[in-house]
Amino acid sequence: xxxxxxxxxxxxxxxxxxxxxxxxxxxxxxxxxxxxxxxxxxxxxxxxxxxxxxxxxxxxxxxxxxxxxxxxxxxxxxxxxxxxxxxxxxxxxxxxxxxxxxxxxxxxxxxxxxxxxxxxxxxxxxxx
Amino acid sequence: xxxxxxxxxxxxxxxxxxxxxxxxxxxxxxxxxxxxxxxxxxxxxxxxxxxxxxxxxxxxxxxxxxxxxxxxxxxxxxxxxxxxxxxxxxxxxxxxxxxxxxxxxxxxxxxxxxxxxxxxxxxxxxxxxxxxxxxxxxxxxxxxxxxxxxxxxxxxxxxxxxxxxxxxxxxxxxxxxxxxxxxxxxxxx
Numbered sequence: 137x138x139x140x141x142x143x144x145x146x147x148x149x150x151x152x153x154x155x156x157x158x159x160x161x162x163x164x165x166x167x168x169x170x171x172x173x174x175x176x177x178x179x180x181x182x183x184x185x186x187x188x189x190x191x192x193x194x195x196x197x198x199x200x201x202x203x204x205x206x207x208x209x210x211x212x213x214x215x216x217x218x219x220x221x222x223x224x225x226x227x228x229x230x231x232x233x234x235x236x237x238x239x240x241x242x243x244x245x246x247x248x249x250x251x252x253x254x255x256x257x258x259x260x261x262x263x264x
Numbered sequence: 265x266x267x268x269x270x271x272x273x274x275x276x277x278x279x280x281x282x283x284x285x286x287x288x289x290x291x292x293x294x295x296x297x298x299x300x301x302x303x304x305x306x307x308x309x310x311x312x313x314x315x316x317x318x319x320x321x322x323x324x325x326x327x328x329x330x331x332x333x334x335x336x337x338x339x340x341x342x343x344x345x346x347x348x349x350x351x352x353x354x355x356x357x358x359x360x361x362x363x364x365x366x367x368x369x370x371x372x373x374x375x376x377x378x379x380x381x382x383x384x385x386x387x388x389x390x391x392x393x394x395x396x397x398x399x400x401x402x403x404x405x406x407x408x409x410x411x412x413x414x415x416x417x418x419x420x421x422x423x424x425x426x427x428x429x430x431x432x433x434x435x436x437x438x439x440x441x442x443x444x445x446x447x448x449x450x451x452x453x
Contacts, residue, residue: 147300167303167328169296169335169350202321204328205418212405237318240325240426247402264317 137188140181149200151178155185161197166211167204175210179217186221194218194226199233200241208244215252222254229256236261284360287313288327291356291371293342294334298352302331306359313361322426322453323359323366329419330357330370330449338372339444365428366453373444379435382447389420390430397424427451 137155144150149164160182168174186194196218203211215230222228232248234241242259249257271278281289287309290302306327310320334355335345345351355372374382389397401421424431429452436446 146303147296167332202324204325204332205422206332208405208422209418235317238321239318240321243398247405251406 158194163199165202166207171206192226196230219252233260236263288359295352296350299331334372370449374447376445389424
């Protein structure tokens with residue numbers, strides 16, 4: 137499967153899915169015009185890749201400095217897909233980078249951990 | 265020509281803006297690209313005003329939710345969106361500072377037929393504690409998106425969570441166009 141790269145814009149994050157390395161990266165700010173339209177094809181490619189994974193060690197690096205309410209909802213779907221893959225024989229390691237002072241992103245990370253327990257989740261506060 | 269002659273009666277506008285510690289004001293059209301450009305202005309203004317980073321993030325978050333509400337729901341539209349072009353709709357957003365408190369006010373017309381529904385969604389939020397708001401946010405995050413929502417249905421809860429006081433809202437009927445009503449929403453951060 138071809139890797140997926142979507143360059144960041146001022147309102148949408150960089151998506152860098154290196155499927156051949158099992159490394160998936162989200163980086164930037166997320167408040168696109170239509171979050172569902174932005175994330176739907178990303179989630180589709182992600183699900184297709186995960187369906188072909190077995191006994192894989194997948195690393196997901198998330199460095200999102202801001203996401204609006206509709207992006208938040210879509211990220212929940214991303215993590216749902218990752219959790220399903222982790223429940224079916226893969227190891228999914230998420231590194232959740234955030235500003236050390238950003239409680240909103242910390243709390244959203246806690247919500248993800250509460251619901252998606254198969255994922256090996258690491259909160260990575262970064263001091264500014 | 266000195267400054268005062270140049271400004272003439274417009275001076276009152278600038279004086280008022282200064283007295284109210286106006287950080288940002290836009291009345292007019294909102295589209296996705298306009299909001300993206302205004303985001304840069306708002307971020308810079310908040311930083312230059314010396315507001316701490318956590319408060320800046322909350323203000324910016326509320327600014328985006330309010331602005332995107334105008335793009336999606338204002339009843340005054342220049343372009344409806346759909347197809348290749350995005351929506352362009354009219355409204356106003358104002359950010360002022362009052363000591364340690366920051367006020368954000370948003371005004372836009374809505375269909376009068378939508379007033380009841382908006383009221384039903386906002387009224388409960390105004391009476392909830394922060395703990396209850398966070399709980400409602402968690403529930404909404406996991407529930408299916410309401411059909412009429414173009415966003416996630418999470419926008420008002422996101423604003424309520426970031427506010428330091430209950431959200432306030434009001435509806436003003438418009439005599440000239442009774443089928444639309446002015447919707448005002450205020451958040452204090």
